[in-house]
Amino acid sequence: MSPNECSGRTLAFLGDAVWSLYVRESLIVNGQGKGSTLQKMSIAYVSAKAQAHIYEVLHEKNFFTEEEEEYYRRGRNANGGAVPNHTDVQTYRMSTGFEAILGALRLCGKEERIREIWEETGKFWEV
Numbered sequence: 001m002s003p004n005e006c007s008g009r010t011l012a013f014l015g016d017a018v019w020s021l022y023v024r025e026s027l028i029v030n031g032q033g034k035g036s037t038l039q040k041m042s043i044a045y046v047s048a049k050a051q052a053h054i055y056e057v058l059h060e061k062n063f064f065t066e067e068e069e070e071y072y073r074r075g076r077n078a079n080g081g082a083v084p085n086h087t088d089v090q091t092y093r094m095s096t097g098f099e100a101i102l103g104a105l106r107l108c109g110k111e112e113r114i115r116e117i118w119e120e121t122g123k124f125w126e127v
Contacts, residue, residue: 003071003104008078008096011071015102020046022118048087051095054121063120068101075100 003011023045027038044050055072058064064072076097083092105114 001107003107006103006107008071008074008076008100011101011103011107012075012078012096012099013103014106015075015099015104016046018102018106018114019051019099022114026118048084048092048095051098052091055094055098058117058120061120063117064101068105071101071104072097075103 006014020042023042024038027033027041032038032041059069074097076093078096078100083089087095102114102117105111105117
Protein backbone atom coordinates (compact mmCIF):
# COMPACT_ATOMS: atom_id res chain seq x y z
CA MET A 1 0.00 0.00 0.00
CA SER A 2 1.24 3.47 -0.84
CA PRO A 3 1.14 6.35 1.68
CA ASN A 4 -0.74 8.33 -0.97
CA GLU A 5 -3.63 5.87 -0.63
CA CYS A 6 -3.95 6.62 3.10
CA SER A 7 -5.40 9.55 4.98
CA GLY A 8 -3.17 11.61 7.23
CA ARG A 9 -4.87 10.08 10.27
CA THR A 10 -4.20 6.57 8.98
CA LEU A 11 -0.53 7.39 8.47
CA ALA A 12 -0.41 8.83 11.99
CA PHE A 13 -2.07 5.71 13.40
CA LEU A 14 0.70 3.56 11.95
CA GLY A 15 3.40 6.09 12.84
CA ASP A 16 2.32 6.11 16.47
CA ALA A 17 2.87 2.36 16.65
CA VAL A 18 6.25 2.63 14.89
CA TRP A 19 7.50 5.31 17.31
CA SER A 20 6.17 3.48 20.33
CA LEU A 21 8.01 0.33 19.28
CA TYR A 22 11.30 2.24 18.86
CA VAL A 23 10.90 3.80 22.30
CA ARG A 24 9.96 0.55 24.02
CA GLU A 25 12.79 -1.40 22.41
CA SER A 26 15.29 1.26 23.38
CA LEU A 27 14.13 1.37 26.98
CA ILE A 28 14.35 -2.40 27.31
CA VAL A 29 17.73 -2.68 25.56
CA ASN A 30 19.13 0.03 27.81
CA GLY A 31 17.80 -1.71 30.95
CA GLN A 32 15.57 1.18 31.97
CA GLY A 33 13.29 -0.62 34.38
CA LYS A 34 10.48 -3.12 34.40
CA GLY A 35 6.72 -3.28 34.02
CA SER A 36 4.87 -0.12 34.99
CA THR A 37 8.16 1.79 35.23
CA LEU A 38 8.72 1.19 31.52
CA GLN A 39 5.26 2.50 30.70
CA LYS A 40 5.81 5.67 32.71
CA MET A 41 9.21 6.23 31.12
CA SER A 42 7.89 5.69 27.60
CA ILE A 43 5.38 8.52 28.04
CA ALA A 44 8.26 11.00 28.03
CA TYR A 45 8.92 10.02 24.40
CA VAL A 46 5.54 9.05 22.98
CA SER A 47 3.33 11.81 24.39
CA ALA A 48 1.93 14.47 22.09
CA LYS A 49 4.16 17.06 23.77
CA ALA A 50 7.27 14.95 23.26
CA GLN A 51 6.48 14.21 19.63
CA ALA A 52 5.69 17.86 18.89
CA HIS A 53 9.01 18.83 20.47
CA ILE A 54 10.86 16.26 18.36
CA TYR A 55 9.24 17.59 15.21
CA GLU A 56 10.04 21.21 16.11
CA VAL A 57 13.71 20.52 16.79
CA LEU A 58 14.21 18.46 13.63
CA HIS A 59 12.20 20.88 11.51
CA GLU A 60 14.36 23.79 12.68
CA LYS A 61 17.41 21.81 11.55
CA ASN A 62 15.82 21.27 8.11
CA PHE A 63 16.16 17.57 8.80
CA PHE A 64 13.04 16.44 6.94
CA THR A 65 12.77 16.13 3.17
CA GLU A 66 10.07 18.03 1.30
CA GLU A 67 8.18 14.75 0.84
CA GLU A 68 8.32 14.11 4.60
CA GLU A 69 7.10 17.65 5.27
CA GLU A 70 4.16 16.96 2.98
CA TYR A 71 3.28 13.86 5.01
CA TYR A 72 3.58 16.02 8.13
CA ARG A 73 1.11 18.55 6.73
CA ARG A 74 -1.33 15.79 5.79
CA GLY A 75 -1.22 14.41 9.32
CA ARG A 76 -1.35 17.80 11.00
CA ASN A 77 -4.32 18.92 8.93
CA ALA A 78 -6.28 15.67 9.23
CA ASN A 79 -9.79 16.10 10.59
CA GLY A 80 -11.30 14.13 13.38
CA GLY A 81 -10.01 12.59 16.53
CA ALA A 82 -10.47 13.86 20.03
CA VAL A 83 -7.71 16.04 21.45
CA PRO A 84 -6.59 14.72 24.85
CA ASN A 85 -7.48 16.97 27.80
CA HIS A 86 -3.85 17.30 28.87
CA THR A 87 -2.60 18.95 25.65
CA ASP A 88 -3.59 21.79 23.37
CA VAL A 89 -4.86 21.44 19.80
CA GLN A 90 -1.69 22.81 18.18
CA THR A 91 0.58 20.40 20.06
CA TYR A 92 -1.71 17.49 19.29
CA ARG A 93 -1.78 18.31 15.58
CA MET A 94 2.00 18.68 15.45
CA SER A 95 2.42 15.27 17.04
CA THR A 96 -0.08 13.78 14.59
CA GLY A 97 1.94 15.27 11.75
CA PHE A 98 5.14 13.75 13.12
CA GLU A 99 3.46 10.36 13.41
CA ALA A 100 2.22 10.67 9.81
CA ILE A 101 5.83 11.05 8.64
CA LEU A 102 6.77 7.84 10.42
CA GLY A 103 3.74 5.97 9.10
CA ALA A 104 4.47 7.02 5.53
CA LEU A 105 8.11 6.01 5.83
CA ARG A 106 7.07 2.61 7.20
CA LEU A 107 4.68 2.02 4.30
CA CYS A 108 7.45 2.94 1.86
CA GLY A 109 9.79 0.46 3.53
CA LYS A 110 12.20 3.23 4.56
CA GLU A 111 13.25 1.70 7.86
CA GLU A 112 16.73 3.23 7.56
CA ARG A 113 15.21 6.71 7.42
CA ILE A 114 13.10 5.99 10.50
CA ARG A 115 16.29 4.85 12.22
CA GLU A 116 17.98 8.13 11.18
CA ILE A 117 15.14 10.11 12.75
CA TRP A 118 15.42 8.00 15.90
CA GLU A 119 19.17 8.46 16.10
CA GLU A 120 18.88 12.21 15.53
CA THR A 121 16.42 12.51 18.42
CA GLY A 122 18.93 10.70 20.60
CA LYS A 123 21.24 13.68 20.22
CA PHE A 124 18.90 15.85 22.27
CA TRP A 125 17.19 13.21 24.41
CA GLU A 126 18.92 10.31 26.03
CA VAL A 127 16.81 7.17 25.95
